Amino acid sequence: MNKLQAMEVFVRVVETGGITRAADSLRLPKATTTTLIQKLEAVLGVKLLNRTTRQVSVTPDGAAYYERCVAILAAVRDTEESLAQRHATPGGRLRVNVPTLMARSVIVPALPSFFARYPAIELELGCSERRADLIEEGIDCAVWTGELEDSSLVARRVGQLYFATCAAPAYLEAHGQPRHPDELARHRCINHFLPRTGKIFDWVFAKKGVRIQTSLSGHIALDDENSYVAAAEAGLGIAQIPAFVLKEALERGSLELVLGDWFPEPVPLNVVYPQNRHLSSKIRVFVDWIGELFAEHDGIQLRSTLHRP
Numbered sequence: 001m002n003k004l005q006a007m008e009v010f011v012r013v014v015e016t017g018g019i020t021r022a023a024d025s026l027r028l029p030k031a032t033t034t035t036l037i038q039k040l041e042a043v044l045g046v047k048l049l050n051r052t053t054r055q056v057s058v059t060p061d062g063a064a065y066y067e068r069c070v071a072i073l074a075a076v077r078d079t080e081e082s083l084a085q086r087h088a089t090p091g092g093r094l095r096v097n098v099p100t101l102m103a104r105s106v107i108v109p110a111l112p113s114f115f116a117r118y119p120a121i122e123l124e125l126g127c128s129e130r131r132a133d134l135i136e137e138g139i140d141c142a143v144w145t146g147e148l149e150d151s152s153l154v155a156r157r158v159g160q161l162y163f164a165t166c167a168a169p170a171y172l173e174a175h176g177q178p179r180h181p182d183e184l185a186r187h188r189c190i191n192h193f194l195p196r197t198g199k200i201f202d203w204v205f206a207k208k209g210v211r212i213q214t215s216l217s218g219h220i221a222l223d224d225e226n227s228y229v230a231a232a233e234a235g236l237g238i239a240q241i242p243a244f245v246l247k248e249a250l251e252r253g254s255l256e257l258v259l260g261d262w263f264p265e266p267v268p269l270n271v272v273y274p275q276n277r278h279l280s281s282k283i284r285v286f287v288d289w290i291g292e293l294f295a296e297h298d299g300i301q302l303r304s305t306l307h308r309p
Helices: 003-016 019-026 030-044 060-084 100-117 169-175 181-186 225-233 243-252 281-296
Strands: 049-051 056-058 092-098 121-127 141-145 153-161 163-167 190-192 203-207 210-214 220-222 239-242 256-258 267-274
Touching: 003 019, 003 030, 003 060, 019 030, 056 060, 092 100, 092 281, 100 121, 100 225, 100 239, 100 243, 100 281, 121 281, 141 153, 141 281, 153 281, 163 169, 163 243, 169 256, 181 203, 181 210, 190 225, 220 225, 225 239, 225 243, 239 243, 243 256, 267 281
Parallel strands: 092 121, 092 141, 190 220
Antiparallel strands: 049 056, 141 267, 153 267, 163 239, 163 256, 203 210
């Protein structure tokens, strides 16, 4: 039995809460995962996991062993990488989750420069608006917008995300240009909701220390960011979208800025990763690259087309 592999399997079972999920994330057959756990328990002479047909839970001995395994595996990786960094560039599979619009407009177009710098990294890029369970789904790191609530994650601030209010030229020609957020109650507004809860996002505006947060009735609400932008471009109403997306739409002429002196407050942009997950060189260089990319991106920084509030 490869004891280090067995330790890694055991740690992943504890973190994901199941043998099947651990096997999937490690790309191992379920039978192999089960066998390694059984052999580890036999060698140690203690029961590490309580297993039923519905769930897997860690025993008191297993919890203590888990903490030691995490420390041992981190030390082994540190040692390996300290040697490897002298002779090789970061490499291997890297799983990252990012917001859909940011992937399409900012990250994916810049990936040639990332792969030119780190050709040995195999990137698996998941694109969605939901906040995935990084540990359970075996994701190395993710780009999240907004404040971090999960204390089990480490966050590195890599920028701010600005939003702006907009509408299609045809809509504004038919319904007029609002001059104040209070006037939006008389307009058609496109709402955005969370798919998991159905909660409609409030609309937020700020100007010279004055902040307005309100809910607006609308004849359509969407949970997908791409569809939300498409609805605005189709003339279905007034929307609030990331400024980097509006910058592109302004250049195409498909959208126009609305309430240009009332910008929603920016929200934090963070790269997050589990605090008990070893920060490998491939994760570290990706986080550094994302920080550089956002710092240099005109649409993220509002350096052109849209003025900074």
